[in-house]
Amino acid sequence: MSGKENDAPVSTEQIQQNSEVNEQKQAQSQAQKQSVGWSLDDFEVGRPLGKGKFGNVFISREKKTKRIVALKVLFKSQLLSLGVSHQLRREIEIQYHLRHPNILGLFGYFHDEKRVFVMLDYASRGELFNFLQTQQGHRIDEPLAAKFVRQLSEALKYCHSKGVIHRDVKPENLLLDAKLNLKLADFGWSVVADHSKRNTLCGTMDYLAPEMVSNEPHNYSVDIWAVGILTFEMLAGYAPFAQHSSEALIARIKDCKVTYPSTITELPKSLIAAIIKREPSDRLPLQQVISHPWIVQMQQFEENSVKSYLAKIEEAKKKH
Numbered sequence: 094m095s096g097k098e099n100d101a102p103v104s105t106e107q108i109q110q111n112s113e114v115n116e117q118k119q120a121q122s123q124a125q126k127q128s129v130g131w132s133l134d135d136f137e138v139g140r141p142l143g144k145g146k147f148g149n150v151f152i153s154r155e156k157k158t159k160r161i162v163a164l165k166v167l168f169k170s171q172l173l174s175l176g177v178s179h180q181l182r183r184e185i186e187i188q189y190h191l192r193h194p195n196i197l198g199l200f201g202y203f204h205d206e207k208r209v210f211v212m213l214d215y216a217s218r219g220e221l222f223n224f225l226q227t228q229q230g231h232r233i234d235e236p237l238a239a240k241f242v243r244q245l246s247e248a249l250k251y252c253h254s255k256g257v258i259h260r261d262v263k264p265e266n267l268l269l270d271a272k273l274n275l276k277l278a279d280f281g282w283s284v285v286a287d288h289s290k291r292n293t294l295c296g297t298m299d300y301l302a303p304e305m306v307s308n309e310p311h312n313y314s315v316d317i318w319a320v321g322i323l324t325f326e327m328l329a330g331y332a333p334f335a336q337h338s339s340e341a342l343i344a345r346i347k348d349c350k351v352t353y354p355s356t357i358t359e360l361p362k363s364l365i366a367a368i369i370k371r372e373p374s375d376r377l378p379l380q381q382v383i384s385h386p387w388i389v390q391m392q393q394f395e396e397n398s399v400k401s402y403l404a405k406i407e408e409a410k411k412k413h
């Protein structure tokens with residue numbers, strides 16, 4: 094993307110060197126600058142990080158603070174023709190007001206004649222989805238899986254306390270930072286709950302709760318359900334109700350019968366079983382997910398597990 098003529102490309106090395114310093118600067122600048130007053134001139138725009146449905150995301154550097162950010166660029170014409178301007182505005186509003194270590198920070202936005210720019214924290218390890226794809230058997234070790242479950246539960250507990258239901262929790266919407274901390278992203282389908290239950294069908298099939306596929310009213314417990322599905326998938330290498338056809342998948346979700354592979358040991362199995370329940374009110378509350386014996390026990394191995402995954406990533410980089 095061409096921004097200003099003096100835009101310098103940002104190298105990966107520079108980004109890594111700056112990331113520690115940036116963490117401190119991030120907190121300061123977040124409070125200082127509101128979403129008004131930003132323009133493309135404030136950024137050096139670097140390489141694309143990925144392509145979304147409505148635009149691209151670029152690694153960028155805020156010139157003043159040298160803070161590295163992810164700049165999401167959306168085309169107004171596309172947003173208008175697809176009728177999603179309202180959804181985007183809601184997504185921005187919701188994410189802007191949520192501040193939590195495990196929620197991807199959205200700290201501002203601005204627009205020009207043709208484009209909308211959204212400023213997001215940079216999550217250097219990308220999507221959990223891709224991370225899982227690169228692992229043997231598409232599985233990860235228990236301590237790392239437990240860390241992700243705990244961090245996701247903390248993020249969702251915070252969202253729910255603010256009256257926000259995410260409704261689209263899945264590995265594609267969970268990003269990872271340099272130290273493999275999980276960041277909940279993509280609030281495009283979330284709703285601010287009122288007292289009535291919502292019944293709009295949305296989200297991706299494997300992670301949909303039975304009440305959603307049955308088009309029944311649903312509430313915040315659809316997010317808890319997704320925590321159970323994710324726990325299973327990270328330890329098994331596949332989602333518990335995975336099927337080739339959507340009809341067969343829906344039937345299995347409604348049936349709610351989980352078959353556990355041998356890779357899932359007793360403790361995580363007891364956690365998954367306490368979450369994947371047909372009746373929403375029977376699902377284990379998030380605070381009890383966080384204090385589940387498996388999550389607590391795994392915490393002592395977490396640091397070493399993260400270190401060894403990071404070492405493996407570096408090793409793989411060297412080979413390429």
Ligand SMILES: Nc1ncnc2c1ncn2[C@@H]1O[C@H](COP(=O)(O)OP(=O)(O)OP(=O)(O)O)[C@@H](O)[C@H]1O
Nearest residue numbers: 142143144145146147150163213214215216219220
């Ligand atoms: N904050 C970020 N840090 C690092 N990479 C990111 C960040 N945000 C997005 N990306 C990368 O850019 C890609 C596109 O992101 P984007 O959110 O536009 O698309 P998406 O996930 O398909 O969402 P949507 O469904 O809203 O289009 C993602 O797949 C991800 O790899």
